[in-house]
Amino acid sequence: MKLDKYAKIELTFFIVYFYVFKLLSNLEYNFWERKLKGFSGIDIEFSFLYGTSGLLAFIVFYQIIKFYLVNRKFFRLIACLVLFLVAYALYQKAVNYTYSQLPFLSDEFRRLATNAYRAKSIGYSFAYMFKEFLAVGCLAFVIHSMKQDEKVRQLKEQQLMSELTYLKSQLQPHFFFNTLNNIYSLALKQSEDTAPLVAKLADMMRYILYKTDRPLVLLKDEIAFVKNYVEVEQIRYRSNINISLDIQGIDEHTTIAPLLLLPFIENAFKHGVEEEVTTGYITIKICKIANELILEVENSIAQKEHTGEGVGLVNVKKRLALLYPDKYTLTVQSDELAFYVNLSIQL
Structure with missing residues (x-):
């Protein structure tokens, strides 16, 4: 299936945001905090697996944003955001449990996934989620504006x-x-x-x-x-x-x-x-x-x-x-x- 130019922009954004940025963040952390150069195996594993889980969740959120934001249905958008936060907490628990049970993953990664699953927190900070909402919402607004201009x-x-x-x-x-x-x-x-x-x-x-x-x-x-x-x-x-x-x-x-x-x-x-x-x-x-x-x-x-x-x-x-x-x-x-x-x- 041939992608139009808007789908290509969306695909590029999600790949860069959920994969490339995570790898770059790990690279910077290793350089400044751990005095290491390059990536470790756990860095690549962590970035790819959690990048994929985040990507899948926020593609769903992106569809919500596109439908409600561009149609100016703000109250329904807020209600969907609340429901999404609740569902995302449960989703994160399910993702961490799944990762902890996969035998082909590294022991260290499964240990991290097990600790995240057993933690009593909701699995994210509201400041972090606000950043994600803002980034994905900006993408939806830019794509909508480009389509209107066309x-x-x-x-x-x-x-x-x-x-x-x-x-x-x-x-x-x-x-x-x-x-x-x-x-x-x-x-x-x-x-x-x-x-x-x-x-x-x-x-x-x-x-x-x-x-x-x-x-x-x-x-x-x-x-x-x-x-x-x-x-x-x-x-x-x-x-x-x-x-x-x-x-x-x-x-x-x-x-x-x-x-x-x-x-x-x-x-x-x-x-x-x-x-x-x-x-x-x-x-x-x-x-x-x-x-x-x-x-x-x-x-x-x-x-x-x-x-x-x-x-x-x-x-x-x-x-x-x-x-x-x-x-x-x-x-x-x-x-x-x-x-x-x-x-x-x-x-």
């Missing part, structure tokens, strides 16, 4: 994935709606650019349908998608709109969350030059240096003023905050002539 982490991850899926579902229809509008306007004019535009849209749809369902995609594929988008827009806009795309440093292996760059570029077209009646420009620079990806977008401001942000830009800001917390910087600003976006992501 549940919270899993819930946060599920919430994150749900929100990302929702944001991506908003982004894709928004993007395709705008692109289909472009195709429709060209079709009405019976433009020869309609067919190439449909082909590039098919490539983009293939990318979204078959690759963007993954948490990460290759950066080169994301860049190819962006290039297709820009070429689609170049077909649509007039020659007096200057569109520049500069891409540098893209390698074969770097990955990125899908559809992060498009909304900034799409925003430049939709809210920059779409309403331009004279001249306009869009400059896009994408550069990867070491582990940093830099996107710079600059576009002229159209005469028709727009207020607020599009759905795509709002969503991508949320996705950046969820996917790359403390690993990105985003600057969005404008003046009378142009709109500027500077995005830097540590991949």
